[in-house]
Amino acid sequence: MPLKNSATRWGSVSMGLHWLVVALILLMAWIGLRMGGMPNGPDKIATYALHKSVGISILALAVLRLAWRAVAGAPGHVAGTPAWQARIATLAHVALYALLLAIPLSGWVVNSSAGFPLQWFGLFNLPAIAGKDQGLHALAEQVHEWLFWTLVLVAVAHAAAAIHHHLFLRDDTLARMLPRGWLRVADKETHDA
Ligand code: HEM
Numbered sequence: 001m002p003l004k005n006s007a008t009r010w011g012s013v014s015m016g017l018h019w020l021v022v023a024l025i026l027l028m029a030w031i032g033l034r035m036g037g038m039p040n041g042p043d044k045i046a047t048y049a050l051h052k053s054v055g056i057s058i059l060a061l062a063v064l065r066l067a068w069r070a071v072a073g074a075p076g077h078v079a080g081t082p083a084w085q086a087r088i089a090t091l092a093h094v095a096l097y098a099l100l101l102a103i104p105l106s107g108w109v110v111n112s113s114a115g116f117p118l119q120w121f122g123l124f125n126l127p128a129i130a131g132k133d134q135g136l137h138a139l140a141e142q143v144h145e146w147l148f149w150t151l152v153l154v155a156v157a158h159a160a161a162a163i164h165h166h167l168f169l170r171d172d173t174l175a176r177m178l179p180r181g182w183l184r185v186a187d188k189e190t191h192d193a
């Protein structure tokens with residue numbers, strides 16, 4: 001499988017990063033939504049630390065992904081896509097990238113404004129990106145939570161669109177984000193440019 005993206009298919013790097021981030025977001029949703037209700041103690045502290053380290057990793061992966069996209073390009077819209085649908089898809093992708101940056105950054109502000117230190121898997125410290133401030137802390141918590149629910153909405157619509165393309169429009173949209181041969185596209189073939 002080629003590393004780079006072609007005019008009609010995603011390469012292994014973009015594909016790998018897409019599905020790795022999907023898996024990490026699911027893990028983060030599960031950790032994030034249950035950690036607040038944990039009893040105080042070392043398990044809770046470790047869970048918060050894990051949430052923050054994985055969250056910072058998602059931020060780094062989003063930057064890496066955008067950098068790779070700038071180098072490797074991206075396939076064009078699947079042939080036959082009406083212009084209005086292509087526009088909505090592009091808008092959703094821009095929103096998803098923006099959320100992948102904004103959610104961890106808002107979490108970082110939650111942490112910094114509480115005056116807590118930030119470590120990445122206990123290996124190194126990251127600087128504070130805001131001063132200690134109770135008002136900012138309360139606001140950042142709200143923003144972090146609402147950005148997360150916005151991601152849930154956009155990602156569900158995005159996934160539903162991909163599945164709709166596969167099952168009903170029977171085009172390459174989903175198949176080209178998966179290794180060749182994983183999904184059969186009825187009546188049509190996937191070609192590399
Ligand atoms: C894409 C990455 C991230 C996702 C999807 C995510 C998701 C979540 C979710 C769902 C919650 C629970 C919200 C609630 O019910 O109140 C939460 C809380 C929290 N997150 Fe994240 N988070 C991410 C990154 C980060 C990062 C990088 C940090 C810190 C460096 C962080 C710090 C926190 C903190 C401190 C809370 C608890 C806030 C509170 O006490 O209400 N998060 N996060």
Ligand code: HEM
Nearest residue numbers: 021022025069074093096097155158159162163173174177
């Ligand atoms: C947290 C969840 C998700 C996020 C943040 C996300 C993010 C993204 C982003 C940013 C792109 C645009 C890639 C680019 O143009 O550079 C993309 C493409 C794509 N995503 Fe997702 N995605 C998520 C979940 C899913 C799921 C669950 C599916 C399938 C059921 C899916 C299927 C696709 C497909 C097929 C493409 C390629 C579209 C095309 O080639 O035109 N995504 N995704």
